[in-house]
Amino acid sequence: MKICVIGLGYIGLPTSSILASNGYIVNGYDVSSKVVEVINSGNSHVEEPGLRTLVQAAVNSGNLKAYASPQESDVYIISVPTPINEDKKADLTYIEHAAQAILPMLKKGDLIILESTSPPGTTRDTLVPILEKSNLEIGKDLFIAHCPERVLPGKIIYELINNPRIIGGINEESAKRAEKIYKTFVEGPIYLTDATTAEMVKVMENTYRDVNIALANELAQISGELGINCWEVIKLANLHPRVNIHNPGPGVGGHCISVDPWFIVEKFSSLAKLINQARQVNDYMPEYVCSLIQKHLSVIEKPKITILGVTYKADVDDCREAPSERIIENLKKNSDYNIFIYDPHVRNYKYELSNFKDAFENCDCIVVAVDHTEFKYIDPEQLAKIVRNKLVIDTRNALDQVKWSNNDFNYILLGENLEKTECLAR
Ligand SMILES: NC(=O)c1ccc[n+]([C@@H]2O[C@H](COP(=O)([O-])OP(=O)(O)OC[C@H]3O[C@@H](n4cnc5c(N)ncnc54)[C@H](O)[C@@H]3O)[C@@H](O)[C@H]2O)c1
Structure with a gap:
């Protein structure tokens, strides 16, 4: 055959x-x-x-x-x-x-x-x-x-x-x-x-994930306001045998979860209210990350910002719909920002990629946008010697907070104890 x-x-x-x-x-x-x-x-x-x-x-x-x-x-x-x-x-x-x-x-x-x-x-x-x-x-x-x-x-x-x-x-x-x-x-x-049931099964699987990530992303913003750590909330809440709160992040990417819910919204716009709202919460996250960056860099002149990771998830080379692109595009609107991008999994990207040394030398702000395994092994002690300003914004809870803080980095974790920022007003 x-x-x-x-x-x-x-x-x-x-x-x-x-x-x-x-x-x-x-x-x-x-x-x-x-x-x-x-x-x-x-x-x-x-x-x-x-x-x-x-x-x-x-x-x-x-x-x-x-x-x-x-x-x-x-x-x-x-x-x-x-x-x-x-x-x-x-x-x-x-x-x-x-x-x-x-x-x-x-x-x-x-x-x-x-x-x-x-x-x-x-x-x-x-x-x-x-x-x-x-x-x-x-x-x-x-x-x-x-x-x-x-x-x-x-x-x-x-x-x-x-x-x-x-x-x-x-x-x-x-x-x-x-x-x-x-x-x-x-x-x-x-x-x-x-056939139509099979189509709906697939689209709903991804919609389920999207709606639940939106819930986690709202929790992240609320926890920041409240002065608590959303990652701890999630860990403890998930000890409940019937609860499975997903992880927050800088937005939802990929060609599936960030796309498929729209298939339902397009056809049933007046019925798919929750699905539509979840898409909007997740689509807003790159902007939210940018406002965190902006807030923490407001005192630095012409800062160099290094984005770690441009794929839509960890340990793959697929950049489709990845939130990093929206973060980069948003940051590029500010001509004072000098943006460098580092991703060991990606060879060809829409914007220029840097090697490790160029990415971090004289850097003012490291933004972890993807939790690639390699990033866990970056040594903050060594980086501390080459960066200009010790600031890291971790949107994935990917790094060891204690290790980075012990090396005098100002470690900002998405969904943790942030002061109230203007960006929260949508
Ligand atoms: N990648 C995943 O993890 C995944 C998981 C589940 C479902 N899907 C779904 O599977 C489908 C394919 O996704 P993918 O990730 O493999 O896409 P892809 O972009 O990796 O591959 C699609 C290929 O189709 C080729 N192509 C485009 N139009 C064509 C045409 N008319 N005739 C012949 N070739 C054509 C492209 O050149 C490309 O090589 C999508 O609907 C996607 O949503 C993907």
Whole structure:
């Protein structure tokens, strides 16, 4: 059986490699010729533990080949991006283009699986109308299912195999046919449902996280006002057997949690009040961090600010929607600020990245925006010798407060005992 995976990114590439290593002939298709070239050389263009080895084995076995055009197959798995536009509305053009690209090659018995996270109703209202143009009867001659991906970057390969999967068919036969494919490599349980329910399950998983992070971010601001440490509040509250308060931070990033709740708000704006409010609380956090920086640097002339971390979470290279970008852009509006950026995981970034020495030399304010493991090992004693002003603003509770304070750093932790600041007035 031949499978064409459309979109060979963080999701499509590991999925292709696992399918190939389970005996399928996988024709990967990506619009980026660079991606195609890298994969065919046995490499991975995304940073993910174990992925390079898996890709190399799949390519060497002859089962995985990448192409710059779609290849006729029996199963098509669509794993293209589903971002939001400036107006927070879902951009479904990638899905539409993918569906249109395979339309001429569809034949009786083919199965199309949409893996991209999609607004509820997309399979039924966007994908089906395009695929109907094949003149094949949907659900009888052409089978369509939505199988959302719920892997965690950093653990993608393990979770692809072990996570429970939800498969929503456009009809029961479609769901069953998709299940057969996933059963060849998924060891977790597989649950079958309809396509729109499967779409809503995925979007609600991320919305649940977003709303709960917003709750933690409000707690962080309130704790700062109250003169207590929100991290201690969270630790102690979570000792309750049915409480799981999430961690606050400089905002929510990534292409999932900060994006997917908008899919619901767009369609149900008058009903999704809490979801909308949570998005706004989280989207406000970069501004809140900037006002903390501003407040603590008000007495320093032309300060040098070093941002530590530009990815959306720790120990990955993915910068999509990361709050650091909003922090940097906000700070750049002040021409007095001299901004340096350091991230050991990122090679190419929108703004210039510095090496370790340049980043910290004569620095006036270190802002920890991501809790990369490496940052825990930065030695404050050594840094104390090269910075100009000993100030660190930790938005992730990533550093050892005692160690930094013992080296005379003014250690400011997001959500802890802050004096009342103007920024709190929204
Ligand atoms: N990355 C994750 O951790 C994750 C987790 C769960 C769900 N998802 C969802 O999976 C989907 C894919 O995400 P991703 O992170 O793999 O994206 P990505 O940006 O890493 O990869 C997408 C790939 O698709 C290619 N592409 C774009 N349009 C194309 C087209 N018309 N035809 C062929 N190729 C095309 C791009 O060049 C890119 O290589 C999104 O809907 C995302 O929300 C991602």
